[in-house]
Amino acid sequence: MxxxxxxxxxxxxxxxxxxxxxxxxxxxxxxxxxxxxxxxxxxxxxxxxxxxxxxxxxxxxxxxxxxxxxxxxxxxxxxxxxxxxxxxxxxxxxxxxxxxxxxxxxxxxxxxxxxxxxxxxxxxxxxxxxxxxxxxxxxxxxxxxxxxxxxxxxxxxxxxxxxxxxxxxxxxxxxxxxxxxxxxxxxxxxxxxxxxxxxxxxxxxxxxxxxxxxxxxxxxxxxxxxxxxxxxxxxxGKVNQDLNLTAGELVAELSVAETESEYPVVKEQADITEIFRLLSNNEAVLVETESGPKKLSRSQVFGYLADKRGVTS
Missing domain, CATH: 3.40.50.300 (P-loop containing nucleotide triphosphate hydrolases)
Incomplete structure (x- = not known):
């Protein structure tokens, strides 16, 4: 283009x-x-x-x-x-x-x-x-x-x-x-x-x-x-390694709602690297939770991580 x-x-x-x-x-x-x-x-x-x-x-x-x-x-x-x-x-x-x-x-x-x-x-x-x-x-x-x-x-x-x-x-x-x-x-x-x-x-x-x-x-x-x-x-800035975030913890931090959308599914224990890998080809992932699948969008994840690093250069 x-x-x-x-x-x-x-x-x-x-x-x-x-x-x-x-x-x-x-x-x-x-x-x-x-x-x-x-x-x-x-x-x-x-x-x-x-x-x-x-x-x-x-x-x-x-x-x-x-x-x-x-x-x-x-x-x-x-x-x-x-x-x-x-x-x-x-x-x-x-x-x-x-x-x-x-x-x-x-x-x-x-x-x-x-x-x-x-x-x-x-x-x-x-x-x-x-x-x-x-x-x-x-x-x-x-x-x-x-x-x-x-x-x-x-x-x-x-x-x-x-x-x-x-x-x-x-x-x-x-x-x-x-x-x-x-x-x-x-x-x-x-x-x-x-x-x-x-x-x-x-x-x-x-x-x-x-x-x-x-x-x-x-x-x-x-x-x-x-x-x-x-x-x-x-x-x-680096992702704060002390966070050691999992998919389940991200869902809790972001108060993500339950959804029935069709996206790749990960378990709550999936680490941030697995989430990055899936988000490189998808706009969201679904996290399996006890209350049902919950959607983590690409913009939510990266916006959250950037905010956590406190970088506003």
């Missing part, structure tokens, strides 16, 4: 991104993470040519991005910022409709799409679509920002620290909303964050930057089990 080949970005004598190569697969949440100034946001902005690259190639749908007209390429890439920047003088409907109108959608199709999107995130269209942004809470405005990026149904969504300005409870709710939404829309999402707990919870794969270079790319569990360098180990 998107591929970087030997991409470098210079600002004068400063290397912001240094000879990076990787591929982002269709339909995955690919999270760029790293300390401030590590190159992750620059990398994101080079994808839709908000920032020009200095050397190398970026491919979109197997074509170099330089082969596309900018407007054509950005039409296929929704963009969500930390600062939502909704048009204050427009209604919610008018804000969401901007890109479909530029694409010459019919009024009927635009109205149908607006209703569909609002319902998708639990906002009643009749209640919200004629309101102005100032009449919405910060969390509701953030939802509209996401919907605006989705309005023309682009295959790729770029998200630059979209939840970092939210309070912790609202932020966690948004993370859950994004995972639930992705199950419905199956977009390719490139997500920038500096928060390791958020990254571990959301990512299908992580890409950790350090001083403009990629330190490691892989599944969240690979960063825990096999850090590629001392920097990765320090940034991610």
């Amino acid at each position: 998107i591929e970087f080949k030997n991409v470098t970005k210079r600002y004068g004598d400063k290397l912001a991104v240094d000879n990076v190569s990787f591929r982002i697969n269709e339909g995955e949440i690919f999270v760029l993470i790293g300390p401030s100034g590590s190159g992750k946001t620059t990398t994101l902005k080079m994808i839709n040519r908000l920032i020009p690259l200095s050397e190398g190639y970026i491919y979109f749908k197997e074509e170099p991005i330089s082969n596309y007209e900018v407007y054509e390429m950005r039409r296929d890439m929704g963009y969500v910022l930390q600062q939502i920047a909704l048009f204050p003088h427009m209604t919610i409907s008018e804000n969401i409709a901007q890109v479909p109108q530029m694409e010459n959608w019919s009024d009927e199709d635009i109205n149908k799409r607006i209703d569909e999107l609002l319902e998708m995130v639990g906002l009643d269209p009749e209640t919200y679509k004629d309101r102005k942004p100032s009449e919405l809470s910060g969390g509701q405005q953030q939802r509209i920002g996401v919907l605006r990026a989705l309005a023309a149904d682009p295959p790729v969504i770029l998200m630059d620290e979209p939840f970092s300005a939210l309070d912790p409870i609202t932020r966690e709710n948004f993370q859950n909303d994004l995972l639930e939404l992705q199950n419905k829309i199956n977009k390719t999402i490139v997500f920038v964050t500096h928060d390791i707990a958020e990254a571990m919870k959301l990512a299908d794969r992580l890409c950790l930057f350090n001083e403009g270079q990629v330190e490691q790319i892989g599944l969240p569990e690979e960063f825990i089990e096999s850090p590629a360098s001392s920097f990765v180990e320090q940034f991610i």
Whole structure:
């Protein structure tokens, strides 16, 4: 879907991104993470040519991005910022409709799409679509920002620290909303964050930057089990070995509800390594308990472990 080949970005004598190569697969949440100034946001902005690259190639749908007209390429890439920047003088409907109108959608199709999107995130269209942004809470405005990026149904969504300005409870709710939404829309999402707990919870794969270079790319569990360098180990932090967690203990810690879903089954005594192995190919596992099978999702497990390490770099 998107591929970087030997991409470098210079600002004068400063290397912001240094000879990076990787591929982002269709339909995955690919999270760029790293300390401030590590190159992750620059990398994101080079994808839709908000920032020009200095050397190398970026491919979109197997074509170099330089082969596309900018407007054509950005039409296929929704963009969500930390600062939502909704048009204050427009209604919610008018804000969401901007890109479909530029694409010459019919009024009927635009109205149908607006209703569909609002319902998708639990906002009643009749209640919200004629309101102005100032009449919405910060969390509701953030939802509209996401919907605006989705309005023309682009295959790729770029998200630059979209939840970092939210309070912790609202932020966690948004993370859950994004995972639930992705199950419905199956977009390719490139997500920038500096928060390791958020990254571990959301990512299908992580890409950790350090001083403009990629330190490691892989599944969240690979960063825990096999850090590629001392920097990765320090940034991610180790799973506290004293926890010695089993599947049953995780179920108790997370207050997991009983479920009848079809996922791989483990016994309560299964250790964390067995859970990692199964979660590398499944979004959840079922833990056999006396009261019945209970579901541990990938996002729950890795979000919990990241929180336990207390890392919010």
